[in-house]
Amino acid sequence: MKKLIAIVLALVTVLSLCAACGGTAAGGEGGNNGDGEHVKLTIGLPTNARILSWDDNALTAWLEEKTGYELEFQPYSGGTDIATQISTAVAAQEELPDILMQISLSDSVINTYGRNEYFVDLSEYYADREDASKTFWERFEANLSEADRDNILRQMEDPETGAIYSVPTLETSLLGIMDYQMWINVEWLDKVGKEKPTNNEELLDVLRAFKTQDPNGNGKNDEIPLFGAQEGGLGADVINWLVNLFVYFNDRKNFNLDENGKLTAPFTSNEYREALKFINSLIKEGLMPDSVFSTTSPDMAKITTPASGPAICGIFAGHLTLHAALNNEILYQYEPLQTWGNAVYNDNTNKRNNFITSDCDNVDEAFNLMMTMWSEECSYRIRYGEYGVNWDEADEGAVSDLGLPCTFKIIRDPLMEQNTCMWFGGVACTLVVYSEGETAQLVEESSPWMKYKSEVHAESRRLFDEAAAKNNPPADQICPVIVFTEDEKLEDDDYQAYSECCSYYKTSRTDFCKGTMDPNSDADWNAYLAKLDSLGLKGALDLAQFAYERQL
Amino acid sequence: MAKSPVLTENSAVYQTGFQKFCTVFVKNWQLHLMILLPFAYLLLFHYAPMYGLQIAFRHYSPKGGITNSDWVGFGQFADFFSYYLWGNLIWNTLALSLYQILAGFPIPVVLALVIHVNTYKGLKKVAQNVSYIPHFISVVIMVGILNTVLNPISGMLGAYSRLTGTDYMSDIRGSNTAFRHLYVWSGIWQTAGWSTIIYVSALSAVPDELHEAAKLDGASRLRRVWSVDLPTIMPTVAIMLIMRFGSVMSVGYQKAYLMQNSANLQVSEIISTYVYKKGLAANNLSYGSAVGLMNSVVNTTMVVVVNWITNRLTDNEMGLF
CATH class of the missing domain: 1.10.287 (Helix Hairpins)
Incomplete structure (x- = not known):
């Protein structure tokens, strides 16, 4: 008997080992297609700590009701490693979800997957402007300039085959794509008796005052005059902001254009060298810590809005929400700082990050789902949550902080809290509306944080427009994203x-x-x-x- | 003395080699059943995947798969050796690995001897357990601890600066010179205790008679460690060293990748982080496999070389093969 048990156990163990080598099935069984009968779509998307559930979710319910499809989710965790997970799954010939949503892959990888038929070529759907992709084209043309449309369409295509493998996520608001916004502590400015700097010398003067005059008044030498983070994104790269005080330089593009339409390398120019000298002197003088090179932007909040004690930071770079501990008093000490150099913004607005995979049996329906998400109403739902609860239609005649007619009303922004009314932070697959301060109406129920955010967003936008009006950066120097075959x-x-x-x-x-x-x-x-x-x-x-x- | 019967092919009890093997196999079937699992593991996870190594010589495409992708010969290797930082990558990997071996290898041996000579049983167990615990901290947590402690503003170093009223220190996490020290010594702190297990086990096998004899000869405790304990565990130490050199080029990517930032990239970019970025993250699997294969060849060569040196130094007594 013992022998028999030993043999059975050994066989079970070995077989289980073999089973581990096999592929795993992803997604559920697809429903029927074509007839509009029960259709089940599996969506692979990144996990997000703020989203408590995708299944029991107001956006999911609305989309299921709107389309009649059953939606299932396959969340991927691991941030930037998600691309690796997809790569591994493809290499192992594993089944992919029907739709991959908000998955960041390089253009090269996307084209490789597309040409190898892992992603469906959606060109035919886009060609059907009157029906299948009607929503896309209507909103695309209504919200973007012709130049932007050309630029984005070029990026959507595989440069060799012309195939289109993605439904893009687009951000139309200039504010949403702004980068390298600086924030200055105005309480500190008052204490040291200075004005907001308007040139390099004044900047140095202010930073030195922040360092030596104990503006936070705690008697300690703990002030950080200038701070940022070179890693982690969200516009916290203070080094780029500083370089752009001297020479227009967008390190996503690497090159600039000269007056003859020839590409130049700004990182070999004398102005660039002057910028490096300036930054080097700031670090040497202790006006900016060298930890800007090893701090990630999410870690910055501990420094820019410390949990307790006074503020320790004078000027810092980054998107407002990076530094926002909700209703933190310190936050309200900061105001946007206008650049006197070149205002850099991220005009690479096309995110090729939503795909229909070749494992999808219901491609028509999957594309239709994405088009539904591209509708204006869904865009608001994706960004601001549930209609009537989180946002509503604007009151007649309402004007935004920027002085523009309001297109909608924010009641309670769910973005910064755990919720079950959206999918992934702010965006999923849509023409995104980032409109606080631009076209949003705020009401009594809107939190002080939302009101503050709206005000500073409007101010940022004003400053950006002002810089752009001064031709900073010179429009003819801006190089588009270059696509190599x-x-x-x-x-x-x-x-x-x-x-x-x-x-x-x-x-x-x-x-x-x-x-x-x-x-x-x-x-x-x-x-x-x-x-x-x-x-x-x-x-x-x-x-x-x-x-x-x-x-x- | 009874003479063994002479067996010929015609004898009833004569067995061929295969038959002998079968007889022994059946006779010890329980042992062979036990070895089946590790054998299957080796076969499935270490030998079978070698089939895929051919993609290092192909331009792998998911559609073509392993066997139908285009052959490129040594093209991927040529690409690696034309990369302007290839020498840097190899040096960074070697420097980190050798530093780990030089600084990290003797410490568990010494620690094991210290634990072994300790006569207080309770203290011995506490020391062992306390030194084992860091082993169970994951790499991610370990690097998180490093970041928290070493952050010159929001970490413990920052708190120290504020307490003493001095300027914030330079960021050690972004220092090219500090990277290897941080990597190696945090690793030693984490793994030294756990690595003592094999040596403590070897030391427990030292015959008491040797110690008794040494005591009679008037040897002190330290002398007995040097002349009795250490020589006894030397074969184990040698084998561990040879095996350690077998992975000299295989510095894991996780910790280096997690500790990496734009300021220390010159020294923190090692072969495994580069393979991860280029091979997996950028989906260039052939390139990653080629670099990985080159790594394995170097590792195998190192095992052979170090084994040869060990054999030469010890008159073929302590080599692995």
Whole structure:
């Protein structure tokens, strides 16, 4: 008997081991398609701590009622590692959910998956402007300029085949895509008797006063005059803001255009070097800690809005919500600071992050679901939650903080709290409306935080428009996102040079700022330029120019 | 003395090699059943996947799969060696790994000896348990602790600066010089206790007679550690060292990746983090496999070399093979 038990146990263990090697089935069984009968769609999307449930969720209920489809969810956790999970699943030939939503993948990966038929080519649906993609085109054309539309459509397409694999998430509000907004502690300004700085010298003067005059009044030398985070996104990259005081530079694009339409590398210019010298001097003088290079933006809140005690930060970079502990008194000490350099914004508004996979049996229905999400009403639901509870129609004649006619009314913004009325933070698959301060009407029930947010958003927008009106940055210098073909990426040595030059200048920027390389030393600067040359910067520029002209 | 019967092929009890194997196998079937599980594990998870190694020589496409993707020969390897930082990657990996071995390998041995010579049983157990506990902290938590402690503003270092009224310190987390020290010594703190297990176990097998004899010869406790304990566990130490060198190029990506930031990238970018970024995150599986394969070849070579050196130094007594 013992022998028998031993054999059975051993076999079970070995078989279970074998079972572990097999693929796992993802998603549920698809419902019937075509006839509008029971359709079940599985949606893979990133987890979010604020969303308590996707199944028991007001947005899910509304979409199911609107479309008649049953929605199932397959949440992915792991932030940036989600791309790796998808990559692994594809390599292991595992089944994918019907729809991948809000999944960030590089263009190269998207095109690879599309060409290998893991993602469905949706070109035919987009071509059917009168029916299948009517909602998309109506809103696309109503909300974007022709230049923006061309730019976005170009980015949506596979540059070689012209196939479109995604339904984009777009942010139309300039405010929503603003980057590198700086905030200044106005209480500290009052205490040190200064005005908001309007040039580099005044900035230095204010920062020195913040450092030496104990503006938080606790008798300790704990003030951080200038702060930000180079990692973690959300516009907290103070280094980019500082560089743009000297030269227009958007490190997402890497290059600028000159007056002849030729691409230039701003990171080799003298102005760029001056910027590095300036940043280096700020760190040396203790006006900005070198931890800006190792702090992530989510960690910044501990410093910009400490849980207890007085404020310790004078000026910092980043999206307002990054620094917002709700109703934190310290928060209200900060006001937007106008740049006197170039206002940088992220015009890469097209997020190719919603896909229908080839494992989907109901592609028509999946596309229809996405089009429903693209409707104006759903956009509001996605961003602001439940109609009538979280937001409503604007009162007649209501005017926003920016002085514009209101398009809707915010009652209670659920974005910063745990809820079951939206899917993922703010966006899922939609033409996003980020409109506090722009076209939103606030009412009595709106929290003080919402009112504050609306006011500062309106102020930010005013400042941005002001800078843009001064041609900062010069419109003709702004380079569009350059799209390279897969062949160029795989075969062309100049592409490798391009990627190595970009990697090198970014690493060197940190070294120059921290003083590992001395921006004041001609030898170090020339060695940096020589290294870029040896990596093939000229060839990289030529290739980028070729790709850019192809896009025109 | 009875003579063994002479067996010929015609003898009734003559067995071929295979038959002998079967006889022994059946006779010890319980043992073989026990080995079945680890054997299956090795086969399924370590040998079967080698089939996929061929993608290092192909341009892998999900549609073509492993066998139908285009051959590119050594193209992926050539790409790696034309990457401008390939030498840097290898040096960073080697430097980190060798530092780990040099600083981290002797410490568990010493710790095990200290625990072993301690005559207070209670204290011995407490010391063992306390030193084991850090092993159970995950890498993510470990790096989180490092960040919390070392943050020069919001961490303990920041609190110290505020307390003493001095300027905030330079950020050690972004220091190229500090990265390897932080990586290695936090690792030692975390794993030294756990790594003592095998040595404590080896020390418990030291015959008491040797100690008795040494005592009679007037050897002090320290002398007995040096002349009795240490030589006895030396074969175990040698085997552990050889095996450790077998993974000299296999510094795990997790901790380095988590500790990485734009300020320390020059030293924190190692082969495994690079493979993770290029191979998995950027979905260039062939490239990642090629670099991984190169890594494994170096590791295997290291095992052979260190084993050879060990054999040379110990007259073929302590080598693994």
